Each structure stands twice: as C-alpha cells, then as structure tokens.
Amino acid sequence: MSVTTTLWEHKNFGGQMFTSNTQSGRYFWNTWGKHNDFFSSMRAWANGHRGNAYAFEHIDFSGRFAALNVGGQFSSSWWSYFGDAFNDKVSSSLVVAREPQDIETEVALRSIVTPQFTSLFDARTAGTPLSRKGDPRVYGTFFPDHDKQLVFATIHQDLSVKVRIPLKITIPNPFGDDVEIDLGQFRWSDYSANVRYDILFFVTRDGVLHGRAKWSHVWVEAGPFSQKVYDEIAPGLHGAKSALTSAIEGGLALFNRRRRFADAYVLPGTAPDMNQSGFFANYDDDVVLVAVTRR
Structure with a gap:
C-alpha cells in the first residue's frame, strides 16, 4: 500500500514526467535541483492508502503549494494545469501516506x-x-x-x-x-x-x-x-x-x-478536506499534527 504522484513538465500531462511513491514509508520527498521551476501539472493515486501530495514553490518545502487529496472521495486526483500564477513554480514536493480516517486524529x-x-x-x-x-x-x-x-x-x-x-x-x-x-x-x-x-x-x-x-x-x-x-x-x-x-x-x-498511539506525523498548511480533490495554500497557514491511534 502506498501513495504515488507524478509531476509533468507541461500542462495536460505533457513533456518530461517524474514519479514518486511512498512505498512502505510515511513520506517521500524531492528537491528538484536542475528541474527547479519546471512543472505545470500533477496527478496522485491512492494505492490502498489515503494520502496527500504537495508541490511547493521553494526548495525547502516552503512558500505556496498545490495539494492533491486521494483515498477519501477520490482514489485519483489531478491538476491538469497549475494555472498561470503557479506555472513553472515548483521547486520541491512531498507525498504523504496516511492511515484510515477512523484511527487518525488531526x-x-x-x-x-x-x-x-x-x-x-x-x-x-x-x-x-x-x-x-x-x-x-x-x-x-x-x-x-x-x-x-x-x-x-x-x-x-x-x-x-x-x-x-x-x-x-x-x-x-x-x-x-x-x-x-x-x-x-x-x-x-x-x-x-x-x-x-x-x-x-x-x-x-x-x-x-x-x-x-x-x-x-x-x-x-x-x-x-x-x-x-x-x-x-x-x-x-x-x-x-x-x-x-x-x-x-x-x-x-x-x-x-484517553488513548494510546501508534504514530504521529505532521502535514503542511491547514487540514486537508479529503473529500475534495485538491487545493492551493501557503506552507505557513498552519501545521497539522496527526496522531494515529493503536488498533
């Protein structure tokens, strides 16, 4: 079980593509180096996990970001175009694999x-x-x-x-x-x-x-x-x-x-609505602590 995301060079999923997968971990991250300020579209897939994918403006996971939510209402979601204001702005990205909703507290x-x-x-x-x-x-x-x-x-x-x-x-x-x-x-x-x-x-x-x-x-x-x-x-x-x-x-x-926990991790920005496909926000709007209850 994992979460996968792909970033494309051009709008509508064209040009060079780069794929990341959380595999068995909580996070998978990239700082894009020579491909800084390169991407125009993104898609994410839930492979048995809920999850979130983030594309950040700056190389240290800061600034504005475009986010995708999967495993809630949508098993896959996408930005076919980030829009003129965010086109060719991505410098780092983060994929987060999450647990079932009933054992997570945000x-x-x-x-x-x-x-x-x-x-x-x-x-x-x-x-x-x-x-x-x-x-x-x-x-x-x-x-x-x-x-x-x-x-x-x-x-x-x-x-x-x-x-x-x-x-x-x-x-x-x-x-x-x-x-x-x-x-x-x-x-x-x-x-x-x-x-x-x-x-x-x-x-x-x-x-x-x-x-x-x-x-x-x-x-x-x-x-x-x-x-x-x-x-x-x-x-x-x-x-x-x-x-x-x-x-x-x-x-x-x-x-x-009240309970005992199995894990704890953080998400950037405000708490994502997992029944929406995605959103734009800023890294310092907030930070969300996610505590995972032991089964």
Whole structure:
C-alpha cells in the first residue's frame, strides 16, 4: 500500500514526467535541483492508502503549494494545469501516506500553540530588552539541513531588541590627562531578530505521544552591535527549549489519558478536506499534527 504522484513538465500531462511513491514509508520527498521551476501539472493515486501530495514553490518545502487529496472521495486526483500564477513554480514536493480516517486524529496547531507560546514568552522576557513583533508563525519544517531525517512543527517568533549603548566623550586637556565624561546611556536603535523552535512529535513504545523542542535558532540583523546583541539574547532564547517542552508535554497529558498511539506525523498548511480533490495554500497557514491511534 502506498501513495504515488507524478509531476509533468507541461500542462495536460505533457513533456518530461517524474514519479514518486511512498512505498512502505510515511513520506517521500524531492528537491528538484536542475528541474527547479519546471512543472505545470500533477496527478496522485491512492494505492490502498489515503494520502496527500504537495508541490511547493521553494526548495525547502516552503512558500505556496498545490495539494492533491486521494483515498477519501477520490482514489485519483489531478491538476491538469497549475494555472498561470503557479506555472513553472515548483521547486520541491512531498507525498504523504496516511492511515484510515477512523484511527487518525488531526490537530491544527496554530490556534492552540499561539496563546500558550505568547503567554510563556512574554512572562520570560518581561523587563528585558526583548519584545515580540506580532504573534508567532506556526508551520511545518520538512527534512531540514540541520536534521535531514526528521519533520518538525516550527514556532517562528519575530523580535525587537532595544539596544542601549554607553555614551562617553573625551575632552582634551593640554595641561595633563584628557578628561572622560560619562553621559550615561542612550538608545542607539532597535534591532530586529527572530527565534525559531523546531518541535518534534513522537510516540514511545508505551503508546504515549510526546512533543519536544529539539532545535532552536536565533538570528539578529546585521549591524555594528549585532554580535553584542546576539551574545546577550541567544543564551536565554536557546535555554527556553526546556520550558517550551514542559508546556507541550503538559498540553499532551490530557490527550494521552484517553488513548494510546501508534504514530504521529505532521502535514503542511491547514487540514486537508479529503473529500475534495485538491487545493492551493501557503506552507505557513498552519501545521497539522496527526496522531494515529493503536488498533
């Protein structure tokens, strides 16, 4: 049992074609290299599995995507043409084999994660130079360079950092040592920064679903004080992984009381309606956690 998808160079399934199959795995993915921005049509087939096929705008499974759903109402579905706005835009693709509907539970994470994360983050950064710029983005990260075997739900928070620099002036003294006057501190500028947390969901042998903040990434915009800003904010932001993991585990505790699980995985964007043939969306519209109940 598997899910198969084929991408074609031209509309109406013409030109060169490239086929992918999940075989016995959950995911099969491609980054298209020299065939970047190459495809115009796509088709997917359910071979005993429900499944989803995604064609992404960018090479890291991000940006806009065209999706196909199979194994719900349709055993095969297709885009005979992606349309002018998405023609020759595909740079990566993903095929996902799914389980029967009655043993899968879908959880759209953004609406759950956002209030919990902002509350935790604001409490930890109160009274510091750090502040959030808007709410976090929550999206799927698939097989990234820093951990190519795994898939994550990522929390991406834009930040503002107030930088205060000590101001001193020196008055030349022709009769002795120069005089240095400390004028206190003034705010030089606000620096833009961001932090990303990659959350790994997994099931242990006892059937318990877990979530762990496995990776954190801190970025600070370029400028004369970038390294100073990074050195000041990065340790605390990286150190927040343990608190974030505790919050996630606490949120999953009630979930785990009701059942035991066989697997957990994530889907990009919003939850697909398996009774529709396909849809267009953006990778950071949401991310969906799918928990598979043990039979």
